[in-house]
Amino acid sequence: MLDDALLIAVLSIFVATxxxxxxxxxxxxxxxxxxxxxxxxxxxxxxDQIRGRMHDETSGIEFYVDEALAETSGRHxxxxxxxxxxxxxxxVRFLDELTADQRxxxxxxxxxxxxxxxxxxGARTARNWLNTLKDAAGDAASVVVKSSGPxxxxxxxGRVSATSATVLGAVGRAYDPLxxxxxxxxxxxxxxxxxxxxxxxxxxxxxxxxFLSVVDVDLRDGSQTRTGDxxxxxxxxxxxxxxxxx
Numbered sequence: 078m079l080d081d082a083l084l085i086a087v088l089s090i091f092v093a094t095x096x097x098x099x100x101x102x103x104x105x106x107x108x109x110x111x112x113x114x115x116x117x118x119x120x121x122x123x124x125d126q127i128r129g130r131m132h133d134e135t136s137g138i139e140f141y142v143d144e145a146l147a148e149t150s151g152r153h154x155x156x157x158x159x160x161x162x163x164x165x166x167x168x169v170r171f172l173d174e175l176t177a178d179q180r181x182x183x184x185x186x187x188x189x190x191x192x193x194x195x196x197x198x199g200a201r202t203a204r205n206w207l208n209t210l211k212d213a214a215g216d217a218a219s220v221v222v223k224s225s226g227p228x229x230x231x232x233x234x235g236r237v238s239a240t241s242a243t244v245l246g247a248v249g250r251a252y253d254p255l256x257x258x259x260x261x262x263x264x265x266x267x268x269x270x271x272x273x274x275x276x277x278x279x280x281x282x283x284x285x286x287x288f289l290s291v292v293d294v295d296l297r298d299g300s301q302t303r304t305g306d307x308x309x310x311x312x313x314x315x316x317x318x319x320x321x322x323x
Contacts, residue, residue: 108288108308109133111186116174119157120166122313127155131168137161162287167268168308169296183306187292190282191261256284256316265318266291268309277307278320289314 112131119127119140129140137158147153157164175183259281266277266289279294292306 105133105135106285106288108283108285108290109138111283111290112168112170112306112308115170115179115183118169118171120169122164122166129155135159163310163312165288165308165310166313167310169305170307171296171298171303171305173303187282253284256281256289259316259319260284262323263320264291264316265320266307266309266314267317268314270313276317277309279307281316282306284311284316287311289316 109131110133113133115131116129117131117140121127127140127142129142132139132141137156140155140157142150142153142155144153172180172183260283262281263278264281266279266281268275268277277291277294277296279291282290282292284290287310288308289311290306290308294305294307295302296305296307
């Protein structure tokens with residue numbers, strides 16, 4: 078009985094690990110992938126500023142810098158790996174820096190997000206249900222392993238739970254019903270805390286396990302105010318207030 082339970086646990090971990098690798102290798106962050114191909118400005122935690130055209134992959138982001146600057150510095154791009162996403166404070170996209178085609182593509186994506194058709198609405202609902210089941214599936218796997226016997230199984234419990242969460246969480250969207258209901262509404266995004274705190278008022282576009290995206294924000298750039306979109310790291314940002322009545 079114990080040997081069978083241990084074998085099942087080991088096989089489950091093996092299969093789940095393969096699935097996690099396959100899924101995670103093909104799914105991009107839903108906030109970042111919407112900005113791929115656009116010119117952006119990135120503020121990093123250590124104080125560095127990056128300007129360039131953004132290209133995202135499942136393993137990270139590459140920013141292609143302006144050719145004139147690249148010729149001077151000899152550095153044509155900057156690569157930020159997925160494990161370094163915690164260094165990102167904000168990514169800003171100014172609307173007046175977009176080409177006419179980029180502006181049309183952005184506006185079209187917003188229309189689809191705020192007024193989705195049946196297929197898009199169904200796909201998002203399915204992803205949200207999948208993420209709702211994530212923690213439950215991990216806990217259930219842990220309970221099954223623990224109930225199978227005391228010898229050699231305790232160490233497997235945490236790993237089964239974590240692996241299950243990895244597989245189901247690889248869709249890249251951590252479902253949050255509080256955030257979900259504000260998509261398409263005006264909100265206040267708060268980045269930082271205490272004296273180092275910035276508020277961005279705009280329309281809530283999207284969220285993932287690592288990022289929050291707000292669009293049509295009035296941004297200070299030196300002595301002028303410009304309209305842009307903002308992505309902020311959830312490790313130091315939050316949707317803190319609704320900015321309109323519901």
